Structures are given as structure tokens and as C-alpha cells.
Amino acid sequence: MMRQRKKSDKLLVWYPQKGWIFHSTNESTYLKVLKYIGGERLSKVALKISHLPIFTKEPYPQFSKYMKSIGAGWFVNTIGGTASKYAQLNTINEQLHLNMKVKLVSDDVFDDMDARYVKNKCIKIDLGGKRTRKIDDTIFVDFNGESFDFKNRSGREVFAKLIESIGIKKVINLNLKSGSEDFVTPMHIYGNQYPSGDFWISIPDSTKGKHKILLTIKALLKLDMTIKSISKEERKEKKLKELRQKIDELLNETKSSDESAIC
Numbered sequence: 342m343m344r345q346r347k348k349s350d351k352l353l354v355w356y357p358q359k360g361w362i363f364h365s366t367n368e369s370t371y372l373k374v375l376k377y378i379g380g381e382r383l384s385k386v387a388l389k390i391s392h393l394p395i396f397t398k399e400p401y402p403q404f405s406k407y408m409k410s411i412g413a414g415w416f417v418n419t420i421g422g423t424a425s426k427y428a429q430l431n432t433i434n435e436q437l438h439l440n441m442k443v444k445l446v447s448d449d450v451f452d453d454m455d456a457r458y459v460k461n462k463c464i465k466i467d468l469g470g471k472r473t474r475k476i477d478d479t480i481f482v483d484f485n486g487e488s489f490d491f492k493n494r495s496g497r498e499v500f501a502k503l504i505e506s507i508g509i510k511k512v513i514n515l516n517l518k519s520g521s522e523d524f525v526t527p528m529h530i531y532g533n534q535y536p537s538g539d540f541w542i543s544i545p546d547s548t549k550g551k552h553k554i555l556l557t558i559k560a561l562l563k564l565d566m567t568i569k570s571i572s573k574e575e576r577k578e579k580k581l582k583e584l585r586q587k588i589d590e591l592l593n594e595t596k597s598s599d600e601s602a603i604c
Contacts, residue, residue, distance in 0.1 A: 380415020
């Protein structure tokens with residue numbers, strides 16, 4: 342069974358009078374919000390870890406590496422992942438009636454390449470040393486009522502799924518080559534092969550190579566298949582459009598709440 346890489350989520354918090362808060366790490370966002378709220382108020386929230394309140398003026402030795410300052414002599418036990426911090430912020434919001442908005446947003450929404458647009462929208466953003474994710478050429482295929490997007494993270498998996506959808510036994514009978522390797526083999530022979538059904542395929546590394554072999558399969562099997570190659574410039578523009586739309590949706594949720602606080 343092919344495993345799909347889980348996309349990471351980022352904490353994004355709207356805090357009244359402060360606007361949107363988003364940092365390069367979820368812990369930084371979490372701590373910033375807690376500092377705005379203040380330890381005195383937070384101590385009234387019934388949140389515990391291992392039967393100990395997570396907000397304290399006396400750091401717990403057994404959790405020393407997780408104890409972080411939130412100002413005025415208060416500390417928080419930060420043990421736990423993003424899901425825990427998300428749940429804690431929601432609990433704090435409900436119990437203290439803070440009118441915050443706590444979101445978990447795909448990391449792609451605030452990719453480095455769109456940082457300027459985000460800042461122009463007045464979101465308080467700190468991306469730290471995050472690097473821009475490279476965007477390469479890609480291929481979109483429509484076949485048998487399904488769409489296949491060979492994007493960077495899961496391109497090999499999607500390619501294998503497409504070949505399986507076409508019919509791996511049909512493709513193996515074509516005796517195609519991927520470079521110097523057999524394109525489809527009944528067993529794992531080459532180090533870079535990827536599973537497709539009960540067979541293994543040698544997926545070309547380049548977009549051009551994938552495009553070429555798909556065109557060959559389409560022609561030989563006379564398939565009703567649409568294959569479109571999109572340049573990295575076109576893909577970047579498409580991605581930016583999606584990101585900006587998502588950012589605008591997030592901002593519009595709070596437009597009537599406290600518009601002056603955004604900037």
C-alpha cells in the first residue's frame with residue numbers, strides 16, 4: 342500500500358486588538374498568543390498535563406526542557422504537538438471568552454514565495470529562516486474521469502496510480518524503456534523503481550521524460566487521455582492565485598470584527 346506524505350499544518354490565530362498572529366513555528370505562535378493573554382488570566386483555565394497545571398510560576402523539573410516563559414514570572418508546559426496546542430488555545434478561548442479565532446492551515450498557504458502579499462494584507466507574520474519551496478514543471482493528466490497532478494511531493498505516487506488505472510498488464514506488453522531500464526517489470530529489479538499494482542515501474546526523473554513516455558503509451562494504446570505540461574512559471578502563478586484566495590478568505594472572516602486591528 343502506497344503511503345501519502347502528510348502535509349504539515351500551521352497555527353494561525355486572530356487575537357482581538359492584535360490581528361492575525363503567525364510565526365515560522367507553531368510553538369512561537371502559541372507562545373506569542375499566551376503572552377498577549379497573560380499568565381494571571383491563563384491560570385484560571387483548567388488545563389493540566391500529568392495532573393499538573395500547564396500554567397505555573399514554578400517550572401516543573403521533570404518537564405524542564407518544555408517549560409517556556411510567557412512573561413511576568415509565568416511559565417507554560419509546552420509538551421505536545423500542534424494538535425495539543427490547537428486544542429488548548431480553543432479551550433482557553435472558550436473559558437476566558439476571548440473572541441479569538443484559532444485555525445489550523447496547510448503550510449502551503451503561507452509559503453515564503455507569498456510572504457510579501459501576506460504582509461501587504463497586514464497579517465503579523467514572522468517566517469523566520471524558512472526557505473522558499475522550489476516549484477518545478479509539472480504534468481496534469483485527465484483519464485477515465487480522473488485527474489492526475491504530478492506535483493513535487495507525490496509525483497511518483499500519482500504517476501504509478503495513473504499507470505495502474507490505464508492497466509499495468511496492457512502497459513507491460515508494450516515493452517517500453519525508461520532510459521536504459523525496462524519501464525515495467527514483474528519484480529523489483531532497479532533501485533529507483535516504484536510499485537504499481539503487482540508490478541514495478543521505472544519512473545523517469547524529469548517532467549520531460551514522464552511526458553514523453555505518457556505520450557507513447559497514449560498513442561500505442563489509442564487512449565482517450567489528455568496530457569498537459571505546465572511550466573514552473575505557470576504553476577507558480579496558479580499556486581499564488583490559490584494562496585491569495587485562501588488568505589483573502591481568512592481575512593474576510595474577521596473584516597467586521599475589528600478591521601483597524603489588522604494593520
